[in-house]
Amino acid sequence: MIETGGDAIDPWPDGHPPFGATVDQTGTTFAVWAPMARQVELCLFDGTEEKRLPLQDRTFGTWHGHVPGIGAGQRYGYRVTGSWDPVTGHRFNAAKLLADPYAKALTGAFVDHDAVYGHRRTTGDDTVRDDHDSAPYVPRSVVVADDFDWGADVRPRVPWGDTVLYELHIRGFTMRHPKVPPELRGTYAGLAHPAVLEELKALGVTTVELLPVHHFVSEPALLQRGMSNYWGYNSLGFFAPHATYAASGSEGQQVREFKAMVRALHEAGLEVVLDVVYNHTGEQNEAGPTLAYRGLHNPAYYRLRDHGRRSLDHTGTGNTLNLRNPHVVRLVTDSLRYWVEEMHVDGFRFDLAPALARATEDVDTAGPFLTVVGQDPVLSKVKLIAEPWDLGPGGYQLGAFPPPWSEWNDRYRDALRDFWRGVSPGGLWDLAYRLSGSSDRFRHNGRRPSASVNFVTAHDGFTLRDLVSYERKHNEANGEDNRDGTDNNRSWNGGVEGETSDPTVNALRQRQARNLLASLLLSAGVPMLTAGDERGRTQHGNNNAYCQDNEISWFDWSSSEPGWAELPEFVKTLLRLRREHPVFRRPRFFSGRLDGDEGRRDVGWFGPWGREMDHEAWHDPHLLTLGMFFAGDRTGRRLPNGEPVQDDSFLLWLHAGPAPIEAVLPSRPWADEYEVVLDTSEELTATHGRAGERLTLPARSVVLLCAS
Known part of the structure; x- marks a missing residue:
């Protein structure tokens, strides 16, 4: 049953309100950006019943209004009326229920159904508008008013040089954990379980890098095969924790559960880095489903080609988010700040990051997005990791990203x-x-x-x-x-x-x-x-x-x-x-210069003959043995009083050959004696050696020796 109108929508007193749904003591204010729309209807859901309320106020392209009596847990979406002109990129369609790009929570799954695709399913013609109602088959946004108590939460703030990342999947990591209660397995609460935290701490990692937790949808092609997107690189909501990873519910409870997980990880001394996907969304190309952005302002949210008719795809997913548009840059940076300030995460790994830096067709690491992030007082102080390639021209950019x-x-x-x-x-x-x-x-x-x-x-x-x-x-x-x-x-x-x-x-x-x-x-x-x-x-x-x-x-x-x-x-x-041993965690690059009191370099490279590598040795395609000497008297680290940090020196042998080989232990000024610390072959019988002596390296082995 659909009702239209009936409830008063009060205007925002001055300017336009924050994007998304903002709860106060009297109700909720809704605001969504759709500058080319002719009409925007707010759709409120009670079970299967839908009530549509036209938003009357528009400020700088943002439609907004305050609805009295609406509070946390209310499910909602938008229907937007405007021009259907695929030739110029405009694909407004009021038959499609749209998620709020700023929603703090989403509930319900995207179901691949003929009502989503309509004519395109049978004809393949993406220029024909599909007027089937999509509301029964798409997620709904949820109003969130969270009063989570962070208590004395303290960020671990692990220095980059001390960081050990551990990439894991929220669901897959605990689905089979015997000490996690069945009802918590595969959830945020499951990762926060004491038994899991103890495993992570005991291992010695410092920072968990979570595969995507932004609310995502599965591709229609997968749904047709009876499968689903497991990794989550198909985002729909950039502010919303993925609902099915919550044990406590999907009507906003996922927000509190995510925060409780972060707080527990912090208490265990572990940082939280999110793998984020801002290069594309789950709407795929122009023949894909209309779930949010395409129906709000397709030419602004996406990079288009053929004068706007087709999606430009630098990501291999069908679309590329348009980080040339100021509003889209704001959407992404607002999202990032939300996860830092409100959800307390410690950093981000950016999927296909060059796609975010394409100010034109070329990758521009001095372009709008990277410039904004680099000067932002919040974002510039967290861990930022780029996957430095995408599928577009010139997309391989390893080493090109600026500090930090x-x-x-x-x-x-x-x-x-x-x-x-x-x-x-x-x-x-x-x-x-x-x-x-x-x-x-x-x-x-x-x-x-x-x-x-x-x-x-x-x-x-x-x-x-x-x-x-x-x-x-x-x-x-x-x-x-x-x-x-x-x-x-x-x-x-x-x-x-x-x-x-x-x-x-x-x-x-x-x-x-x-x-x-x-x-x-x-x-x-x-x-x-x-x-x-x-x-x-x-x-x-x-x-x-x-x-x-x-x-x-x-x-x-x-x-x-x-x-x-x-x-x-x-x-x-x-x-x-x-x-x-700080010698393995150098804050600066090796110099390779003979500048120490003992007349040795901060790093030395050796062939199995015990002398430093020369040009011919470096380019020998048959050489499969390399020694690396770490000089512990020049770790590059300093104490608070400025004195250099001293450490043991180590000699690391890597031997990939299929047979054992005799390696000569380097003589002074490198060391006088060596003691085996680690041997991956578990075959070494000799545990000590003097400089100039031979040490048999077992086939395909790593041997680490402490040098003195």
């Missing part, structure tokens, strides 16, 4: 994967750059090693276990005939594709996993672990599990397989070494 940004470093990922599978076609010089913080990419504009977020695996691609177990993707379960997902895995299976009962192959794979983890966690820069890699989590060769909301993606806490079960303790050891 850090960036996902895929060059690091590729170099480490290649080395440990025994591939070094150009020599070891690239590997050395990655291990030492990627100064070739980031040493400019005052940037530091922490600008490089180092990773070997991420949510997108093979897990660590699959990286050493599969050479080909196995994505058949996704329903796309194994066409989806990358073929450039740079993986090695040890001679057998997939899981095997062969103990020799399994031992090799577990050693390779330890090699990759040791390399990652002892490198300069900021390491990022993918949740489950420390326990040997497998996706059975699926390298694109974006639609697998099941055991393929969920963290398996019960795994007790020999070799993999011991991996968490190995990771804890590595993170303890990193935490206790």
Whole structure:
């Protein structure tokens, strides 16, 4: 049943009110930006009953009004009337219920139904307006008036140099956790459970990076296959925590539950970084569903081509958000500030960040969005991480982002994967750059090693276990005939594709996993672990599990397989070494100069013959052994009184060759004696050595020695 009119809507006393729904003691004020609309109706829902109230006031393109008696929990949306002219990009359609871009909560799912697509489903003609009512099939916005008590919440404020990121999925991380009550599994409350917090603290990570928690929808193509978007890179509401991740309810309770989770993580000393998707929305291209932005002002919210008729797609999702428009820039920055100031998060990882920096067709890192963020007194002080590529022309921008940004470093990922599978076609010089913080990419504009977020695996691609177990993707379960997902895995299976009962192959794979983890966690820069890699989590060769909301993606806490079960303790050891020794957490790049009292460099690079690498050695495609000396007397850190921090010196050997090799321990001025601290092969019999002596490095192993 639909009612139109009937309730008085009072004007805002001066100017236009804040965007979204603002609750006061007498009711709620609603405000939405739709400058080209002829009419905007506020739709209030009570069960299936809809009441439509025309908004009468319009200020600078913002339609607004105060509705007495409306409070928290009220479900609402908008219907907007205007020109239907796809040739110029205008796609107003009052038959479509629209979500409020500033809604603090959304409830209900997007259901793929003929009423959403209408003629386009049968004809494919996106220029024909579909007048079927979409209200039964789309999410509704929810009025939120939250009085959450943060108490004495204190942000951990972990320095960048001390940060260890841990990428996890809210739902998948706890869905199978035996100590989390069933009703809390897969939720914000589940992540805040004491047993989970204790696991995270014991591991030694400092910062959880949450896969998207903005309220998102599933793509119609997935819904037609009976599947859903699991990762969440398909945003609808940039202010709303995803509703189905809340155990307490979806009528605004998700906001309180998210805040309680952040407070609990902070109490445990852990930061919270959000993976955010502002490069596109879940409305897809011009043939996709109209859920919010397209129906409010399509040419302003999206980048368009063909004079406005088609969506410009630099993201691979069908649309690209238009960060050239001042209102869209405001929407995104308002959202970011909301998550920092109201939800207390500690930073963001930006999906396909170059798409946000395209002031024209080209990527402009001095453009509007990055400039606004860089000068913002709130946003410039939190952790900012760019995924420095998109799918548009010139979209690969690794190293191009300005301070204070850090960036996902895929060059690091590729170099480490290649080395440990025994591939070094150009020599070891690239590997050395990655291990030492990627100064070739980031040493400019005052940037530091922490600008490089180092990773070997991420949510997108093979897990660590699959990286050493599969050479080909196995994505058949996704329903796309194994066409989806990358073929450039740079993986090695040890001679057998997939899981095997062969103990020799399994031992090799577990050693390779330890090699990759040791390399990652002892490198300069900021390491990022993918949740489950420390326990040997497998996706059975699926390298694109974006639609697998099941055991393929969920963290398996019960795994007790020999070799993999011991991996968490190995990771804890590595993170303890990193935490206790500043030499592994340098705040500045190595200089490589002979400027110490002992006549040695702050970093030394050695071949297995015990002398420093020369030009020929660096470019030897057959060399698979590299020694890296960390000089502990020049860590780059200083005490509050200005005195330099002293630390032990270390020699790190990385040997990717298939056979053992004898390595000569460097002589003075580097060190007199060496003691083995860590050995990924677990085969070394010698634990001490003097300078000039030979140490047998086992095949495919990392050996760390303390030098004195």
